[in-house]
Amino acid sequence: xxxxxxxLVGLDFNSLKNNLKSFLKNNTQFKDLDYEGSNINVLxxxxxYNTYLNAxxxxxxxxEMFLDTAQLRDSVxxxxxxxxxxxxxxxxxxxxxxxxxxxTSNVTSIVVPQYTSFTTRVGSNTxxxxxxxxxxxxxxxxxxxxxxxxxxxxxxxxETFVVGSANSQQRFVLSNPTIDVSSLIVSVYEDxxxxxxxxxxxxxxxxxxxxxxxxxxxxxxxxxxxxxxGDNVFGRRPKDGSTIVVKYRISSGExxxxxxxxxxxxxxxxxxxxxxxxxxxxxxxxxxxxxESIRYNAPRNFQSQERAVTSHDYETLLLSKFPDxxxxxxxxxxxxxxxxxxxxxxxxxxxxxxxxxxxxKTIFKQYISDRAPLTIDPIFVDPTFMYIKxxxxxxxxxxxxxxxSSDILTAVQAAISTYSLAELENFKTxxxxxxxxxxxxxxxxxxxxxxxxxxxxLKFIPITNTVNxxxxxxxxxxxxxxGVVQLATDVHYGENLTSSPFTYLNARCILVDxxxxxxxIAALRTGVVEIVQKTGTINYASGRVQLINFNVxxxxxxxxxxxxxxxxxxxxxxRNIITEINPIDVTVNVIxxxx
Numbered sequence: 001x002x003x004x005x006x007x008l009v010g011l012d013f014n015s016l017k018n019n020l021k022s023f024l025k026n027n028t029q030f031k032d033l034d035y036e037g038s039n040i041n042v043l044x045x046x047x048x049y050n051t052y053l054n055a056x057x058x059x060x061x062x063x064e065m066f067l068d069t070a071q072l073r074d075s076v077x078x079x080x081x082x083x084x085x086x087x088x089x090x091x092x093x094x095x096x097x098x099x100x101x102x103x104t105s106n107v108t109s110i111v112v113p114q115y116t117s118f119t120t121r122v123g124s125n126t127x128x129x130x131x132x133x134x135x136x137x138x139x140x141x142x143x144x145x146x147x148x149x150x151x152x153x154x155x156x157x158x159e160t161f162v163v164g165s166a167n168s169q170q171r172f173v174l175s176n177p178t179i180d181v182s183s184l185i186v187s188v189y190e191d192x193x194x195x196x197x198x199x200x201x202x203x204x205x206x207x208x209x210x211x212x213x214x215x216x217x218x219x220x221x222x223x224x225x226x227x228x229x230g231d232n233v234f235g236r237r238p239k240d241g242s243t244i245v246v247k248y249r250i251s252s253g254e255x256x257x258x259x260x261x262x263x264x265x266x267x268x269x270x271x272x273x274x275x276x277x278x279x280x281x282x283x284x285x286x287x288x289x290x291x292e293s294i295r296y297n298a299p300r301n302f303q304s305q306e307r308a309v310t311s312h313d314y315e316t317l318l319l320s321k322f323p324d325x326x327x328x329x330x331x332x333x334x335x336x337x338x339x340x341x342x343x344x345x346x347x348x349x350x351x352x353x354x355x356x357x358x359x360x361k362t363i364f365k366q367y368i369s370d371r372a373p374l375t376i377d378p379i380f381v382d383p384t385f386m387y388i389k390x391x392x393x394x395x396x397x398x399x400x401x402x403x404x405s406s407d408i409l410t411a412v413q414a415a416i417s418t419y420s421l422a423e424l425e426n427f428k429t430x431x432x433x434x435x436x437x438x439x440x441x442x443x444x445x446x447x448x449x450x451x452x453x454x455x456x457x458l459k460f461i462p463i464t465n466t467v468n469x470x471x472x473x474x475x476x477x478x479x480x481x482x483g484v485v486q487l488a489t490d491v492h493y494g495e496n497l498t499s500s501p502f503t504y505l506n507a508r509c510i511l512v513d514x515x516x517x518x519x520x521i522a523a524l525r526t527g528v529v530e531i532v533q534k535t536g537t538i539n540y541a542s543g544r545v546q547l548i549n550f551n552v553x554x555x556x557x558x559x560x561x562x563x564x565x566x567x568x569x570x571x572x573x574x575r576n577i578i579t580e581i582n583p584i585d586v587t588v589n590v591i592x593x594x595x
Contacts, residue, residue, distance in 0.1 A: 016055075017048035049452060067295060069571065076291050077219035080298040084204075085218045088295050089181040091323050092152040093285030095129065095278055096359060097262050101137070102145040102273040110137040110145050111269045111382055115156050117274060120259040127256040129153045129282070130249075132183070132516070153256045153285060154180060154249030158365040166536060177223035177288070183249040186215055186227065190242040197238075204306060206236045212236060214303075216568035223288060234500065249382065253287040254324075257352065280359055283350070286323030293319075308372040317371060318364060326351045329383075329427035331575050337542075344376055347383045347427065347576035356383045385461065386474060386577045388424075388431055390416060391586040392440060392452040398592040401446035405590040408444055412588050415443035420581035429579050433569035456571060457566040457585055460527060468550045470536075474543035475574045477567040481515045493522060497538055497545070499562045502555035509546075511562060513538055519547065 021044065063069040069081040077087055088147070097118065101110055112135040115240045117128050129151035137145040148397075158545045161172050186199040202214035220226040230237050238244060259282035264274040289297070304313040311330040319325055327349040333340035348356050348364065358363070361380040368378050396408050419439045424431060433454060440450045458472045479496050494512035497519065501508050507523040507531065514520065519536040522529045534546035545562055575580035 001074050013048055013052045013458075015339075016051050017044055020044050020047055022085065040147075040257075041102070053490050066296065070295075071291075073223065073291050075223045076294050077221075080294050081218050083298045083302040085294070085298040085301050085320075086181070086217050086225070088286075088289035088320060088323050089225060090178045090253055090288050091284055091286045092154045092180045092183065092249050092251040093127075093129075093256040093259070093282040094150055094152045095259060095262070095282040096148060096280040097151055098146055098148050098277045098279055099264070099268070100144050100275040100277070101268060101271050102144050102275075103478055104273070107145075108138070110271065111135075112147065112149065113269075116268060117265040118262040118266060119261045120256065120282070122256055122259050125255065127153050127252060127259065128155060129259075129262065130156060141225065148279065151262070152180070152183065152249060153259075154183070154251045156183075156247060156249055158245060158247040161244040161246070163238045163240055163242045163244065166171055171220075172227040172229070172244065172246075173220050174225050174227070174246065174248070176248075178224065178250050178253070179248045180251045181217055181225060181248075183247075184217070184227075185247040187244065187245045187247075188238045188242050190239045193243075198201075198288050199229070202235070206235045210234075210236065219582075221463075238452045251285065254285045254351070256282050257285045258282060266358055280357060283353070283357065283360060284322075284324050286351075289323065305532050306371055308368055308376075308378075311344070311589040314344065314368060314372075314378075318346070318348070318368060321367060322364065324350050327426045327578065329576055333379075335575065342377060343379050344372070345379050345381050345576065348380050349427075349578060354385070356380070372569075373402065381576050383427070384473070384577050385459070385580050386571075386573060387561075387585055388571055388579060388581045389457045389561075390436075390452065390581055391454075391587045391589075392450050393589045393591060394440065394450045395448045395591050395593050396444065396446040397448055397595040398446075398582055399595060401444070403444070403446065405592060408447065408590045409588055411443040412440055412447075412450075412590070413583065413586060416581055416586055416588075417583055424573075424579045424581060427576070427578055429573050431571040431579055431581070433571075448595065454566075454569065455570060456543075458562045458564065459559040460562075461559045462550060462552060463557070464555075465553055466551060468547065470547040472545045472562065473577075474545075474564055474566075475577065476543045476564070476572055478538065478540040479565045479567045480517070480540035493531065494522065496540070496561065496565045500551045500556060500560055502560055504552050505554075507532070509552075511535070519545070540567075 039422055060542055064072060064075040067076065070079060078086060099112070112131060114132070114134045117132045119131040120127055131149055135147055135149060137147045137314050159174060164170055184201060186579055188197045188199060190197065197213055199213045199215045202216055204210060208214055210232050212230065212235050214230065216228040218226050218228055229235060260278050262276045262278055264276055268274060283356055296542055297316060300312065300316040301320050304316050308314045308317055314330040315328050325348050329347045333343035333345060342475045350356050350360065365378055372378055392412065394408065394412055419436055423429060431454065437450055437452050440452060443516060449554050456474050456476060458474060460470055460472060462468045462470065478516050493514055495515055497511065497513035499511035501510055501524065504521055509521050512520055512522045512529065517537055517540065519538055521532045521535050523532050535550050536545065543564065571579065
């Protein structure tokens with residue numbers, strides 16, 4: 001029976017053309033035609049091209065209709081607008097500085113004007129930081145007037161709009177895509193400038209009345225932002241003919257982060273003897289939100305409704321507000337030992353730094369506290385880094401490759417680093433042993449197999465020549481023989497816990513366990529480990545290590561590392577722990593074999 005239907009499911013040009021040929025060949029009127037050499041071949045090309053272009057256009061239109069599949073930023077921003085989500089803008093780097101002014105004559109006070117600017121350099125680039133409001137110095141110490149200021153990076157500029165009721169489609173779109181939305185200052189001049197009103201940014205219509213002087217910010221096309229004023233129902237609309245003046249900072253994103261030295265650009269209140277000292281390095285600068293970040297955050301932000309109830313709410317609100325947060329973990333106080341009810345613990349890791357400064361944590365807490373229940377106290381804790389020490393014996397067939405053992409070594413090390421970067425280096429991640437060894441095997445075609453072990457490395461820096469009490473948590477079950485009846489002669493020290501060397505009582509020592517939960521200092525003698533004294537305990541079930549009365553005179557390297565053998569080959573990171581395979585903790589032995 002002849003095929004009288006055309007299969008147009010595929011979007012490939014050649015497939016479309018072949019389907020058209022099959023359709024025609026199965027019709028008796030066209031079965032004897034030469035489809036490769038006749039003029040109908042040209043017609044088939046035109047039909048196939050037309051079908052292909054229509055299919056592509058339809059597919060693009062359909063894709064841009066949904067947040068999950070949209071590819072254009074303008075489409076993603078438009079869908080986010082429906083969820084009342086404004087994409088995160090550029091963020092200005094900020095720093096704390098102390099300004100000390102020595103006047104040449106006696107003065108009672110000094111005014112530091114709004115937008116007083118200071119210059120800094122990062123690398124070969126120069127950036128301008130400025131104050132956000134006016135400050136007054138009223139006291140002096142030995143003739144020196146000093147004040148602590150928060151300064152923000154960016155060029156301060158502005159735009160002006162004239163409200164016209166005749167234009168029902170009038171929009172107030174800010175022209176620069178790199179503005180820091182948090183710096184917006186909106187003033188409305190009405191009645192020829194006789195009435196000057198300051199409008200404030202609002203994120204929701206709760207408690208907004210017809211007289212509220214508020215504006216809303218939403219994403220616009222071309223990575224720009226649009227101001228939306230009230231309609232005299234929710235928010236007061238500026239009068240017809242009034243002038244809207246908008247001031248804001250144009251940010252350089254993350255480039256000024258790390259600045260430490262600042263110089264005043266000009267005299268302050270007429271005084272030129274100015275000394276500027278940075279009390280914190282510049283941080284917090286970031287570029288605008290990416291398409292994938294908007295796609296992820298918009299529905300979750302809509303779900304949380306600006307309320308921090310679940311742990312995911314805390315994570316979503318902080319991630320959508322602060323672009324310098326690279327990773328975040330939130331857990332309730334009931335999860336820790338001992339439980340601390342009524343508290344939620346938040347750990348953040350920022351880009352290009354470990355953890356977060358006290359200043360940034362204060363800002364985070366002020367923001368999230370307004371959105372958390374009154375009975376819940378947000379506590380910010382520093383992340384703990386749990387390193388995984390990897391030792392791998394890699395076997396490769398020397399007859400199947402021209403590469404040297406050093407080339408194989410480099411490939412394996414790169415595979416391990418790639419695995420750590422892609423699968424770990426974040427909160428609540430798990431090192432899956434099977435995936436790790438698979439990546440090692442696949443790092444080069446000549447590799448036959450590998451024998452890999454992974455242990456937990458907890459690092460700490462003790463105060464030398466001082467009695468230390470140390471508590472370290474791995475939250476992994478550690479291999480042990482607890483509960484197994486054994487003779488004293490069966491004890492093998494250091495089977496489950498060892499450490500890097502340190503100096504104790506003028507001897508080179510390490511830490512070892514006795515397989516029963518006790519930790520000892522052991523001296524490294526020639527060919528033997530000699531127990532010196534007990535110094536702590538290990539809970540094999542919880543993975544907690546406690547050192548008591550630990551007093552060392554020195555240690556090798558930048559820290560003391562405690563190595564734990566996990567019961568499972570998979571190593572889990574929980575709560576505020578970030579797991580990572582550091583390249584210096586990787587030992588690879590490449591062994592060539594003849595196959």
